[in-house]
Structures are given as C-alpha cells and as structure tokens.
Amino acid sequence: MDFYEFYTGKCFDAYRYLGAHVSEEGTVFRTFAPSASKISVIGEFSGWEERPMEKVHDGNFWEYISADAEPGMMYKYRIYDREGNWTDHCDPYGYGMELRPNTASYIRNMGKYRFKDTAWMKKRTDCRDRALNIFEVHFGSFRKPGDKPDEWYRYDEMADILIPYVKENRYNYIELMPLCEYPSDESWGYQGTGFFSPTSRYGTADQLKRFVDVCHQNGIGVILDFVPVHFAVDGYALAKYDGTALYEYPHSAVGYSEWGSCNFMHSRGEVRSFLQSAANYWLTEYHMDGLRMDAISRAIYWQGMPERGVNSNAVGFLREMNRGLKERHPSVILAAEDSTCFPGVTKDTEEGGLGFDYKWDMGWMNDTLDYFRTDPEYRSENYHKLTFSMAYYYDERYLLPLSHDEVVHGKATILQKMNGDYGQKFPQARAFYMYMYAHPGKKLNFMGNEIGHFREWDEKREQDWNLLDYPAHRQFHLFMRDLNRFYLEHPAFSERDYDPEGFQWIECHAEEKCIYAFERRSAAAGYSRERIAAVFNFSDRMQEHCLTVDGAGELRPLFSSDAACYGGTRQTPERELRVADGKCTVELKPFSAVYFEVIPLRSFARSMSSSASSKASGR
Numbered sequence: 154m155d156f157y158e159f160y161t162g163k164c165f166d167a168y169r170y171l172g173a174h175v176s177e178e179g180t181v182f183r184t185f186a187p188s189a190s191k192i193s194v195i196g197e198f199s200g201w202e203e204r205p206m207e208k209v210h211d212g213n214f215w216e217y218i219s220a221d222a223e224p225g226m227m228y229k230y231r232i233y234d235r236e237g238n239w240t241d242h243c244d245p246y247g248y249g250m251e252l253r254p255n256t257a258s259y260i261r262n263m264g265k266y267r268f269k270d271t272a273w274m275k276k277r278t279d280c281r282d283r284a285l286n287i288f289e290v291h292f293g294s295f296r297k298p299g300d301k302p303d304e305w306y307r308y309d310e311m312a313d314i315l316i317p318y319v320k321e322n323r324y325n326y327i328e329l330m331p332l333c334e335y336p337s338d339e340s341w342g343y344q345g346t347g348f349f350s351p352t353s354r355y356g357t358a359d360q361l362k363r364f365v366d367v368c369h370q371n372g373i374g375v376i377l378d379f380v381p382v383h384f385a386v387d388g389y390a391l392a393k394y395d396g397t398a399l400y401e402y403p404h405s406a407v408g409y410s411e412w413g414s415c416n417f418m419h420s421r422g423e424v425r426s427f428l429q430s431a432a433n434y435w436l437t438e439y440h441m442d443g444l445r446m447d448a449i450s451r452a453i454y455w456q457g458m459p460e461r462g463v464n465s466n467a468v469g470f471l472r473e474m475n476r477g478l479k480e481r482h483p484s485v486i487l488a489a490e491d492s493t494c495f496p497g498v499t500k501d502t503e504e505g506g507l508g509f510d511y512k513w514d515m516g517w518m519n520d521t522l523d524y525f526r527t528d529p530e531y532r533s534e535n536y537h538k539l540t541f542s543m544a545y546y547y548d549e550r551y552l553l554p555l556s557h558d559e560v561v562h563g564k565a566t567i568l569q570k571m572n573g574d575y576g577q578k579f580p581q582a583r584a585f586y587m588y589m590y591a592h593p594g595k596k597l598n599f600m601g602n603e604i605g606h607f608r609e610w611d612e613k614r615e616q617d618w619n620l621l622d623y624p625a626h627r628q629f630h631l632f633m634r635d636l637n638r639f640y641l642e643h644p645a646f647s648e649r650d651y652d653p654e655g656f657q658w659i660e661c662h663a664e665e666k667c668i669y670a671f672e673r674r675s676a677a678a679g680y681s682r683e684r685i686a687a688v689f690n691f692s693d694r695m696q697e698h699c700l701t702v703d704g705a706g707e708l709r710p711l712f713s714s715d716a717a718c719y720g721g722t723r724q725t726p727e728r729e730l731r732v733a734d735g736k737c738t739v740e741l742k743p744f745s746a747v748y749f750e751v752i753p754l755r756s757f758a759r760s761m762s763s764s765a766s767s768k769a770s771g772r
Contacts (some may be wrong), residue, residue, distance in 0.1 A: 156210060162425030162470070165433040165477050168349055171214075172246030173228065173260045180222035180260055182206065182230075184244065185423065186395035187213035189232050194219070195241070196228030196257070203231060227257035229389075234396025242389055243347060245400075245427065248358055250334040250350040256389040258350070266362045268440055270369035277374070277442060277484040279510045280326075281550065282676070284640055284647040285486075285595035287376065288324035288603075289556055290315065291341065292332065292355055294612050295600055302338065302613035307356035312367040319373055322603060323637035326374040326486075328445055330557065332361065333380070333431075336387055338612055341557070343380055343447060344414045346390035348431040351439075358438075365440050374442035376486060377435055381428045381474070382448045382467075383414040391415070400424055407455060410448075419452065420466035429474040436482050443486030444478075446471075446509075450493045459493065468507070475508030486510050488552060499550040514551035514594060517542040518559065525571050525585050529667070529693040536664040539691075542592070543656070550651050552595040555602055560610045568605040568629075577693075579605065579625055580721065580744040583632055583714035584689060587746035590640045591673060591687035593650045603633040628720035635719075639712050639748070644675040645683040652676070659686060659700055667692040668741065670700055672751060684751035685711065690741035697740050705732040708739075708749035715745045 154170035155163075171183050182194050184206070193203035198221040206215040222228065233239045243250055247258030293305045296314055306314060319327055331342025334350040342352065351361045365375050384391050384400065391400045392415055401415040402408040410416050418424050435441045448457070453468055455461035475487055479502075487508070489498050492515040500506020520538040527535055560566045571578040571585065582605065590596060601616045605626045608617055620626040640646050649655025659670035668690050675683040686708060690696055702708065710727030717724050727747055730737045732754075741747070 159426045160422045162422035162429075162473070163477075164426035165429050165481065167426050167430040168246050168434050172244055172248065172349065173222070173258070175224055175260065175262045179218055179220035182217045182219070182222075182228070182244075183209070184215050184230055184246070185213060186215060186230075186232055186399070188235065188395040188397040188399070189215070190235050190237065190396075191233040193217075193231045194228055195231055196222060197226040198222040198228070206230075222260055224260050224262040226260050227251065228260065229257050232395060236396075238396070240388055240393075240396075242394060243350075245391055245394065246349050247347060248349055250347045250353055252353045253336045253338075256346075256387075258347070259353075261358050263358065263438060266359045266366075268362065268366050268369075270366050270440060273369035273372070274440065279443075279484055279486050280595065280647075281510065281651065282648050283644070285326060285552070286324050286637055286640055287326045287328045287552075287595070287597040288319055288322070289328045289330070289597055289599040291330045291557065291600070291610070291612055293338075294610070294615055296618075297615040303354075305354050308351070308360040308364040309356065311355070312364045316368060316371050316373060320371060322634050323641055324598075325372070325641060326376055326442070327368065328376040328597065329378065331378045331380055331447075336385055340385070340412075341612055342378065344383065344385040344412065345380055346385045346387055348384075348427070349434055362439055369440065374486075375440075376443040376445055376488070377439075377441045378447055379432055379435065379444040380447045381417065381432070381471075382451045383410045383412065383416050386413065386415055400427070410451060411457070416451075419464070419470040425470050425474070428470070429477060432474060432478055433481060436478065436485055441485070443488065443510075445488040445490060447490050449489040449491040449498070450495075453491065453493055453495045463495075471507050472502050476502040479508060489513065490515075490554075492516070496548070510550065511552040511595060512549045513554045513556075513597075514542065514546075515554070516545075517551070517553055517592070517594070518555065521585070521589070522559070522567075522570050524691075525581060528572055529691070532667045532691060533664050536667065539588070539669060540658075540661045543658070546593060547651065547653060551593075552597060553589055553592060554597040555589075555599060556597060557599045557610055560599060560601065560606070562609075564609070566606045566609060567602045569607060575625075577744070579629055580714065581691075582629065583719060583721070584691060584744050584746040586633065586636060587687065587712070587714050587748070588669075588689055590636055591646060591671070591685070591746075591748065593656050593673075595647070595650065596640065598633075603630060605629040625720055628718065632714070632719035636712070643683060643685060643711075645673040645685045648675045649673075659688075659702060660698070663698065666690070666696055666698060668696065668698050672702070684753070686749040686751050687746065688739055688741065688749065689746045690743065693743045695740070695742060697738055699736055699738050701735050702732055702737065702751060703735055704754055705735065705737075705751050706754040707731055707752040708737060709752060710747055711750050712748040713745070714747070715742045721745070 244258040248261035249259035334347030451457040497506035502508035571581040708730040715721035
C-alpha cells in the first residue's frame, strides 16, 4: 500500500495491507487508528488475552504478528482511547465476521480459491449496446431451507437453486442486495459493519466466490449492492473507531442519515481510500461484475436535500472512485441509485461527470406506477405521465428499476399496484411489463414480481412459491419468462438504448383513448436492421386506432399480452396488418399490448412480387 495515496484518498488496495493477513510465518494484524492510546489484539489464538500491538510507519498504524493465529480463528481489536477507556472492535478491513449478535472477525486465507471463469471475464462488457436484464435478489429470502427467520442456504448451496431459476426465466444478470456484514436483518445490509466481510449468514468468502464463479460458468453476471454513503452506528464497528470520529462526521448536523446511521466523511482521504478499496475488493477478489451504489443522492447533496447544497467533497469522491474502478475493471457495471436532477451522473469523468454507466430512472418508475394505480376512467388526464420520460431520457443512461423498495412498507407489490380487482390486475400487469421492456433503458425486476407476488416482501420469509399452483400466477410467470426471452433475443430493444435513432413515437397524443405506440430500431445497416412497433391500449375497452408507420409495408405480430396461454382472451394469433400509404388500423383488446415486426415497404414489395411470381409459375 502506498501511504501517501492512502492519506490523499487515492488508494484502491488498502485491504492488502490493513486487516489480518496469513503468511508462512503466521498472521500479521494491522489497523489504522491515529487517535488510539493503546491497541491490543485478542482472539482464539491468545485465549482472548491481550497481545499488545506496536505503532508502525508514522505512528498512526498498529501491527502485531502472531505465529499461532491461523485461518478460521476469531479475533478483535481492543482499542483504548485517549482517556484509557477501551472498546472491542471488529476489524474494519476484516475478511469475515461472526453471525450477529456476535461481533468477532475471522482470519481468512483469501488466496485459496481458484476461479474457473476465464472465458466469461474475457468477454464481459458493460452491456451499453446489448440487453441487460437484471433479477434483483435478497439472498436469504429467495428460498429457505426451513421456516425459521435465521435459517438460510449457504452461498454455494444457492448456486444450485438460484442459477437454474435465473436461466429458465431468461435473466442474464443477478443483482444481490448488500452482502457486507450487517447486524440487523431488517436493514437488509444497507447499514453495514463489515465492508470487506461477506455476511456469515450465508457462509464463507470461498463459498461466495464459488457462487459467483458458477454464475459466470452459466453465462450470468453478478452485480452487488454497495453502500458508500453511510454505516451502522454499532460501537463495535466503525463508529468512533479510535475513540474519535474517524470515519464519520464529528458534527451531528450532518453526522447521521435519515435512517439513523452514520454518514461517511468523504472529505477525509483515509475514508475515501477505505471505501474505494472496498469497492475494488469486491470486483477483484470475488469477480463481481458490477456495483449498484446505494443512496447516491445523499452523497451528492448534504443529507440528500438539494436546498442544502452540493457536497463537493462527496461528489469528488464518487467521480474519482468511479474513474479508478473503470481504469482497473473497464468492463464492470457501475450503477447509481439516484433520484435527483444533478447533471452528468453517467457522463464520463474526463468530461466532468460522475462516471457511472447507468442511473436508476426513479422518475419513470414513479410516474408509470402512478399511472397504473389510476382508475382507467381518469387515465386520459394522466396520459402524459407515460410520455414524459422520453422528454429527459437522453440526458443520462437510464436503467428502469422495479426494485425491492417498491414492494415493502405498505407500498403494495407490483401486481397489487395495478388498478381494479384480482382479475383485472393480471392483464394490466402484462401490458405494463410490455411497456417497460419496450421502453429504452436496461431492466431490473425484483424477485417475486415475476410470479405476481401479492404479499409484500419480508426478509424473514421465502417467496410464496405456492402461488404457482394457481393458474393466473402460473400463466403470468410463463408470460414473464417469454417476455424476458423476447427482450434478450431482439436487439431493437437494447442495441440503441441511448441513441435517439433507436426510438420514435408513432402515437403519443391519443389522450382520450389511452393508446400509445412507438418504434424501436436496432443499429444494423440495410435490410437486416430490426424494427419493432410496440402498441398499447391501457383503457378498459376494445378499440380500433389508425397508426402512421413511415416506410412500412406490413406489421407482423411477434408477441401479444392477450394470448390465451398467458391468461388472455385471444385464442388465435394476432393477424398481420397491411400498411397502405403509411397507414394501418389496429384492433386492440382492453388492457393489452402487441409487438409487431415492421416490414419495410421495399422488403414487403419484393416479398409480394416473389409470391406473385411463384403463383404464376405454378410453384
């Protein structure tokens, strides 16, 4: 570790020096605690008796070497403040921790596991010009081995459960809610105590590595939720680590977040080095394919409030961390959960942006769900909630999220949010998802949404898999699987997500009818370019509507939300629509959506000519 870089906030590998490291001579323990008056290591290797650490380097670092400490043993740092009071702390740079409520760190040999994912790592990309379909998962409640809140499958066991499901349902990335160690199950990992420790709820570091490795061998990327803004207040962890506010702000006005956790003080170089080393650690040591960074609005603005002004130190930290991570891992995905209008979140750092690959489109999510909550009688008044997203869309590279946050705390699940009774919710949900998947932007869907979950998510219980015993939910699950496959297989829906040439409105002023239509196009040149028209009727009545589709000879149906196999009413396939003088009339069932392949006029004319010639020759 370069000490100058550590102090100036430019270090990305502090975890290689700090923490507990196994060597042939034993284990060396190092920690950074500049204001401590004395520090000892206590652990299994010493019978939990104190082993005094010595100051090294400039006196702000402490070190102890033990010939008896071995991988798998537990330890803590007993840190004395300037008044002689002591607190036992876990290791901020520890590679493993005990299961709550216990708080010791584990010694880990991080060089033991050997990945077998070379082929994946070589071809990995950030997916800007291809499909990115993310399945968001809470590791402990996807499936459970028992009915108790503190029973979970291990990381390696989950590989045999989750990966086949993700492949069957045609997602190509998994996003895992935070796996850094945390004390409270109810925080879901967003208030961490061990930023380098995979939570022991689900096993060890090597077991997590195996999970990621097997995902890669099956063609699935893994994104990890990462929390660079705040941390848990528990006294055994980062809070007042050396007896002073080492990681947090010393002032209460900005020291605590709205969740009651401690805010990181991003103006300190040591804190920056800690956080960006943690980010690099997960990408390097576990081969994670990306980081979704939580609560970025709380870093951009003081306490997340624009009226309090921009936190320039935190903004600078995000910019430099993202720049450093992309230099080291060009193909990873860096996504920001940010609901602000702060400009340049996905702009390159060289151009003054924050350097994220994607920004969550929270505006799209809120507007769209509000629209579908509305009674169809009043949707005309809210018509442009569904067109507004394209007015700002090209300002950033957006990702469309339907995350865990939208199915908890009384908000209702995605299916529940649809207006009407039980039977009316399913066709609306199908049409809603077809709108989402056709809309520009990468996709994220939280577990349970794909089976029409009715119960709000609870981290203590597994998903209600018994719903698949009911025809409506089983058919909806089939619909989501086929829609996911359609999205992955059709480049028009992803190849030009951030190119204005990839999207064109066909109909965005049918307010009274609640009908919308737009076209998506791939980037391929010539006649091989894919064109797909997506047409939606979000009213509760059957309607006909005239569409103007430039340069088209025919619209051929590809996918319909109203197909009987999905629970719809249509027993026969949608019919082809002949386009004359650029116009055609489409018949739309209530609460329905249809994707059409747009056959260019010239291609259609050649096809008709060839057909006529075949008939004339008797073939």
